[in-house]
Structure formats: C-alpha cells, structure tokens
Amino acid sequence: MVNHYPEGFLWGGAVAANQCEGAYLEDGKGLSIQDVTPKGGLGVITPEPTEDNMKLVGIDFYHRYKEDIKLFAEMGFKVFRTSIAWSRIFPNGDDAIPNEKGLKFYDDLFDECLKYHIEPLVTVSHYETPLNLAKKYDGWRDRRLIGFYENYVRTIFTRYQDKVKYWLTFNEINSIIHAPFMSGGVMTEKEKLEMTDLYQAIHHELVASALATKIGHEIMPHAKIGCMVLGMPVYPLTPNPDDMIKTLERDRENLLFSDVQVRGKYPAYAKRLFKERNIKIKMELGDEEILKNTVDFVSFSYYMSICESADPTKKAGKGNLMGGIPNPYLKESEWGWQIDPKGLRYILNTLYDRYEKPLFIVENGLGAVDKLVEDENGNKTVIDDYRIKYLNDHLVQVAEAIEDGVELMGYTTWGCIDLVSASTAELKKRYGFIYVDRNDDGSGTLKRYKKKSFHWYKEVIATNGKSL
Ligand code: BG6
Numbered sequence: 001m002v003n004h005y006p007e008g009f010l011w012g013g014a015v016a017a018n019q020c021e022g023a024y025l026e027d028g029k030g031l032s033i034q035d036v037t038p039k040g041g042l043g044v045i046t047p048e049p050t051e052d053n054m055k056l057v058g059i060d061f062y063h064r065y066k067e068d069i070k071l072f073a074e075m076g077f078k079v080f081r082t083s084i085a086w087s088r089i090f091p092n093g094d095d096a097i098p099n100e101k102g103l104k105f106y107d108d109l110f111d112e113c114l115k116y117h118i119e120p121l122v123t124v125s126h127y128e129t130p131l132n133l134a135k136k137y138d139g140w141r142d143r144r145l146i147g148f149y150e151n152y153v154r155t156i157f158t159r160y161q162d163k164v165k166y167w168l169t170f171n172e173i174n175s176i177i178h179a180p181f182m183s184g185g186v187m188t189e190k191e192k193l194e195m196t197d198l199y200q201a202i203h204h205e206l207v208a209s210a211l212a213t214k215i216g217h218e219i220m221p222h223a224k225i226g227c228m229v230l231g232m233p234v235y236p237l238t239p240n241p242d243d244m245i246k247t248l249e250r251d252r253e254n255l256l257f258s259d260v261q262v263r264g265k266y267p268a269y270a271k272r273l274f275k276e277r278n279i280k281i282k283m284e285l286g287d288e289e290i291l292k293n294t295v296d297f298v299s300f301s302y303y304m305s306i307c308e309s310a311d312p313t314k315k316a317g318k319g320n321l322m323g324g325i326p327n328p329y330l331k332e333s334e335w336g337w338q339i340d341p342k343g344l345r346y347i348l349n350t351l352y353d354r355y356e357k358p359l360f361i362v363e364n365g366l367g368a369v370d371k372l373v374e375d376e377n378g379n380k381t382v383i384d385d386y387r388i389k390y391l392n393d394h395l396v397q398v399a400e401a402i403e404d405g406v407e408l409m410g411y412t413t414w415g416c417i418d419l420v421s422a423s424t425a426e427l428k429k430r431y432g433f434i435y436v437d438r439n440d441d442g443s444g445t446l447k448r449y450k451k452k453s454f455h456w457y458k459e460v461i462a463t464n465g466k467s468l
Contacts, residue, residue: 013416030091083126093130129185139185231300301363
C-alpha cells in the first residue's frame with residue numbers, strides 16, 4: 001500500500017463546545033441556541049432549556065477536560081479541535097464587555113493542551129449562536145451580527161494569540177442551506193424563509209468570515225485561518241447528461257461557500273443561481289473589498305457522499321444535514337449515513353484541484369451504538385472493530401490522496417470522545433475512542449473507558465500511518 005503521511009502531520013480529534021462541555025449556565029455563560037434544542041431532531045425548539053436536553057450536561061467536559069486531554073495525549077494527539085462557546089465569552093452575543101470567567105476557562109483549556117504539545121485548532125462558531133442573537137435579530141439574517149461577531153473574534157484572537165495557531169471561522173458554513181437555525185441562528189421557520197433572506201444571511205456570514213480572516217492576520221501574523229465546509233461529494237445517479245447537470249448544480253450550491261472564502265469573490269455561476277432563485281442580495285459598499293481576505297487553508301468534514309438525479313421520483317435517503325439520494329453501491333451506518341471511504345479520496349482531490357490550498361480533514365467518523373463489556377482483565381471497554389474498520393478504510397484512502405499530490409495538513413476524527421450528537425441530540429450515537437458512561441435517560445457515572453479503537457489510533461499516530 002502507498003503510505004506517505006508527511007512529517008509533522010497533525011493527527012488528532014475534534015469536538016464542539018456545545019456537544020461536550022455541559023455547564024450550560026456556569027461562570028456567567030449565557031444560553032446558546034443548543035440549550036433550547038432537545039432530542040427530536042433539527043428545528044425542535046423549546047421556550048426554555050428542558051431537562052431532557054442532553055447538551056446541558058454534555059459529557060461534563062467543562063469540569064473533566066484535564067482527564068480527557070490526558071487521554072488524548074496518551075493516544076499521541078498532535079492537535080485537538082474544539083470550539084469556543086460564543087455565549088461563554090459574550091453571554092448575549094451583543095454585550096459590550098466579555099465575560100472574564102469564560103475567557104479564563106479557554107485559557108486553562110488551551111494551556112492544558114499545550115502542556116502535552118497538542119496544538120489547539122479552534123472553531124470560532126460551531127452551531128452555538130447565543131440565543132439572544134437568534135431571538136432578537138433572527139440570527140445571521142441581520143447585518144448587525146457581523147459587528148457582534150467582529151467584536152467576539154477580536155476579543156478571542158487578542159486573548160489567545162500566543163496559544164492558538166489554527167483557527168476556523170464557521171463550522172460547516174454551507175450547512176445553513178439545510179439547517180438555517182442550527183447553522184445560522186435564524187429563527188424564522190425554514191419553510192417560511194425566502195431564498196433572498198437565506199442568502200442574505202449567508203452573505204453576512206461570508207463577510208464576517210473574511211473580516212475575521214483579515215483581523216486574524218493583523219493580530220496574529222503567524223496564525224493560519226481556515227474555512228470549514230461540510231464536504232460531500234455528489235455523484236450522478238446515472239450517466240444520463242441530465243443527471244450530470246443536476247450534479248454540477250448541486251455541487252455548486254455547496255461549493256459556493258468555499259469558492260468565496262478561497263477566491264475572495266462570488267463565482268461566475270452565482271449570477272445564474274441567484275437569478276433563477278430570485279435571490280437579491282443587498283451588498284454594502286466595502287463588502288467586495290472585505291471578501292478579498294481569503295483563507296490560508298480549506299478544512300472540511302467528511303462522512304458520506306450522495307447521488308443526484310434529474311428524475312423527481314428519486315427520493316433522498318436519511319443521511320446527514322444535506323440529505324441526498326442513496327448510492328446503490330454503498331452500505332450505510334445504523335443512522336443511514338452511507339459509508340464511502342473512496343469518496344474521501346475523491347473530495348480531497350477535487351478540492352485540491354479546485355483551490356491548490358492546503359487541506360485539513362477536521363471531521364470524519366462513525367456514529368454507532370456501543371456496548372460496554374469487560375475484557376479478560378476485568379476492565380470495561382468497547383470492542384469497536386466496526387469503528388476501527390471505518391476509520392482505517394478512510395485513512396487508507398487519505399494516503400492515496402496524498403500520493404495523488406494533495407497537500408494535507410492533518411486529520412481530526414470527529415467526537416474523539418463520546419459526545420452528544422448534533423443532528424439528533426442523543427448520546428446513543430457514539431463516535432469516540434473513549435466511552436463516556438452517560439445515557440439518554442440521564443443515567444450514568446460520566447466515567448471514561450478506553451475502547452479498542454483507542455489503542456488502534458494510538459498505533460496509527462505512533463507509526464505516522466504506517467500501521468494502517
Ligand atoms: C457535523 C457537525 O455535521 O457532523 C458536528 O459539525 C456533528 O457538530 C457531526 O456532531 C456528526 O453529526 P451527528 O448528527 O451524528 O452528531
């Protein structure tokens with residue numbers, strides 16, 4: 001097998017604050033949109049936080065991060081991706097002064113990583129817009145969000161400039177098309193949202209992202225600032241030219257976001273897309289100039305590929321946020337997400353061909369039901385051979401892509417420790433190398449146990465991929 005993971009390759013794992021920290025009201029934190037979205041899928045909002053919302057406690061990472069980072073260090077992590085909970089820093093999003101206790105928490109967290117020579121990779125906004133910004137402004141539909149976000153990034157860039165070298169401006173920025181509330185804090189129901197309003201919110205995020213890149217480069221000339229998109233290769237269901245055109249269009253809907261962030265302007269195809277959907281974006285003087293602040297690298301999540309067809313009778317399967325028609329050649333996970341390791345090689349190549357910018361895989365993993373058992377020594381563990389196979393198969397394809405010439409900075413598996421799922425808000429869907437004893441009925445000791453995959457990943461990192 002070809003296997004040339006480069007020297008200094010950043011192996012690690014990823015989480016997001018709202019899915020693991022818990023402590024949802026501690027030390028001055030304000031509510032985020034996640035605190036009112038309990039189990040039951042996207043778009044279900046409660047007026048107040050409710051006890052059945054697993055994210056309020058999460059895996060109690062807020063109090064146990066030292067133990068967890070020690071375990072990451074034991075696996076040999078070089079990088080740890082997490083997000084800053086915006087509402088810990090600015091509880092209402094539009095406050096004038098940041099919350100010192102929130103800032104201090106991340107100081108301690110990043111110091112703990114650095115103690116083990118683990119580089120923090122930080123997402124500025126990961127599906128956790130302060131609730132006040134959603135309620136008062138309808139989230140990113142309102143241009144004033146750019147100013148609040150600017151204030152927030154200035155604060156965190158200044159504070160952590162000596163601790164954090166790698167930054168991502170928005171998690172899966174393109175997911176707003178399918179999940180405007182979770183991704184963009186837009187309270188208006190998706191069905192009632194006009195296309196113009198949706199794309200206006202998108203424009204605001206793109207301007208804010210470019211502004212963050214500009215400010216980041218000014219404050220931290222040594223830092224690398226990337227965009228983050230939901231990576232999903234789209235295959236035509238058949239070679240019918242109509243399916244090909246549909247595929248191209250679907251791909252562009254997704255790629256528009258990275259196209260703007262990498263090239264610094266709206267792509268040529270946007271004109272027709274906007275015309276046909278009757279989208280009229282209000283651009284302000286100076287927006288075009290700001291957009292010219294392009295990212296240093298392109299990061300993405302990868303879980304699955306989808307198919308596209310011009311035939312309206314072909315229906316979307318389950319899959320993640322983006323939906324999509326199932327591929328008859330692929331098997332799926334217990335949650336109906338299609339498993340396609342070669343799709344990862346494919347998307348690495350297409351993104352690199354398109355941008356020739358360094359890439360970073362910042363999410364990839366398998367959500368599965370795990371069973372805690374006792375090993376021969378009486379220690380509790382999970383024999384997660386299915387997860388090892390999933391990750392191994394994907395990493396073999398990553399090695400192929402590197403051989404193809406793709407410049408790749410690193411790889412962080414999603415949910416390196418079990419956490420609360422984003423799309424279904426349950427804990428039963430586990431991704432981690434570390435099992436957390438907490439269940440969807442709220443029971444459990446919160447104790448951590450190493451799964452079989454823990455030892456597998458440790459070996460992969462120690463051999464820089466040679467053990468795959
Ligand atoms: C990505 C998100 O879409 O997928 C993560 O960035 C999320 O926040 C991950 O957890 C997996 O999705 P889910 O719904 O299984 O948690």
